[in-house]
Amino acid sequence: MPSVQSFKMTYDLLNDRGTFSEGDPVVGKVTLVLFKEITVESLSVKAKGDCDVRWTEKQGDRQKTCTATKRCFKQKQFLIAENSNGTVLTAGTHVFNFRMNIPSGSMPPSFRGDYGKIVYKLEARLCRSWRLDRTDEKEICFVSKAIPNLQSLNSSQVGSTDKEIGIFGRRKVDMDVIVDKSVYAPGETVVVLAKVHNASSSNMTPKVSLYQDVVYITPHSKKQQRTTIFKVADSCINGTTQKDVKWAIKLPHDLTQTIQNCDIIKLGYYVKVYLDISFSFDPEVVFPVVIIPPDLAHGPQPGVAVGPYPAGAFGGQGNSDFPPTAVAMGPYPAGAFGGPSNSNFHPPVVPGGPYPYGQPGSYSAPPPAYPAQPAHMSQRYNIPVPQAASPYGDPYNAPSSTLHPPPRAPTFHPPPSAPEIQPPPFSQAFNMSPTAPAYDTLPSAPMANTDFLSQSDEAPPAYLLLFPPPANEKSDAK
Template identity: 45%
Template sequence: MSPFKDLKLALEVLNQEGTYSEGDTVIGTLSFSLKSDTKVKSISVKAKGDANVLWTEDDETYSAHERYFKIKEDLVAKNPGGTVLPRGAHNINFTLKIPQGKMPSSFKKKNGKIVYMVEAKISRSWRWPSSVTTEIKFDSKSFPPIQQAMRPLNGSVDKELGTFSKGQLQMTASVNRGVCFPGETLSAYARICNSSSKNVKPKFSLHRKIVYRVKKHTKTSDKVIFKMVGDPITPRSEVTVPCAVKIPVDAVYTLHNCQIISVEYYLKVYLDVSFAFDPEVVFPLLVVPSNLVHAQLNEEVGHI
């Protein structure tokens, strides 16, 4: 039975979100209590960041691993003869500096994860080590430049109908920005000119595309995370359809700087046409932390 009671790791909170990023310092305390004097070989604390993917397909298992960093500090240095800790309560403070670099944000899905951890370990001779682990939420500072994506995105498509119907469809679509944050609502619209002989339905769908990679093998998940269907547009009419595109509060950030996992978003605006290929306009979107968007908006206001 382990003599270490109430073994805990407590980390200082750096911000309101409780997140860490490249270059931050993890400040924490390892605490425990001893009922009697106890000899230990060493006490250490480490922080690390790792990405893993795993899936099975056609009885074949694919897996890959990436390590972003691993740093370690000895809280009680290794001693061949051991170090005796007195009975009672112990609180050992430590600091670990996360290195600089372009590391991806935390991520967890069925087939892959990116996890950042802090672990403390107490080693004794001829005994299993005692350890305690806590996960930290990592928000990367590394994103594609968002200045260009702050502008409205526009696109258009024309389609000539035939076989089962006649006429032409024209659609112009727009979204107010190409960058957003979880919980935000974007403004989009579609202006449709239906010169055909049939009804068409305007639709808006927000997609999250995740790609897992193991060498030349990939596994892709493309999920619709928001959808809106407009009223049918009758023949020989022109209509403008607005749409409030809601970004889920729990949306993971765009992930572009991991070799084995990527996350992309795109908004598809299209017309549902029976017995024909649907004309569509597709807008790529960046989902980033809210502070990046607000900082860019404030900068633009300051330049006015």
């Protein structure tokens, strides 16, 4: 007569779908009914998740088996601790409660395919000396909530394609397609909009399909399996016609979740929109879509950005009910000299101070538009440096409703310079080499504006006319 009447394990469900995710607790009990007293070495409960891939392929005259395994996690809890002497259990019903937590790391969802599977299960084991172990296994349905950039997948997808048709007179066919978003839950509706411009003389039929791609990976081989889930066709589009097509397709309720976080099994879904053209290659646009658990498809959560930018980012979509802070639209940050300020108040006035806006040095002056002139240039010429006009006008004469930039730094007047004279040409104005000091030189000869070579009949000019004696010397003529 056997000693054990029944050995059974049960666990509590967390939701109506009976699914578990990362970080969820698994609470259950093990019930042991005995006909008579027994001695138990140990009683344990183990939770684990494993990925397995296996298929055979022909290589020449031999069959090659491709396999790969990966363990997601494993936890073990003893309900009766291991004891070499054993633990005595009396006849009757014994109930042992257990509680285990699934790790919070990213793990792939449950999946069963033709060449691989991802299985999560609980296993209770009763060990006795000189007896076979009694076990009871329960498979749990695991769905992964570790989906990166989930909220950014709610934005629409846009694509286009074109194709030239014809032999002698080639005409182009254009198609622009929009899919309402990139992420769906089983049972949701996929909305696809297509605008077709058929400039050719050929007839064509717009179609849309959803297919599933599963890739099984081993260290030395890879196997891909594609399955079409649905295909829908619209009415024919005649030549030289433009038409807008819209599809609203409901997804099946038994779709497997997208698998992106597994090394040996990849599962993805794709929406393909194409034009079926006879005797020609079909132009198509393919969009990847992500299938998620239904409890994650409740729309955007508070404080999470919807779109490719994080919440509150400049240029992105924010979720705050308050108006955004003013941002400087220019080369200077907000509050910098010459740029707009975010404050509606003027800087405080320090009573009794020599400066109307507080002590000097509180605000830094803007960088000069041109480098400072050397000292030797300011001594020779007084060339004013052009100043860049402020794009925001005069901050002191602006109306009170405008935003005022901070005040300028105090202005220091340079010492008076030499009287202004006519500046040199532009090419010599910025000559950085120092100039020699001016000396009193001998008077030069008068300018000869007459061509002496062409006037051979006239006498040459006198010597004293060309080289007059100095004024302080006495003339020999006296």
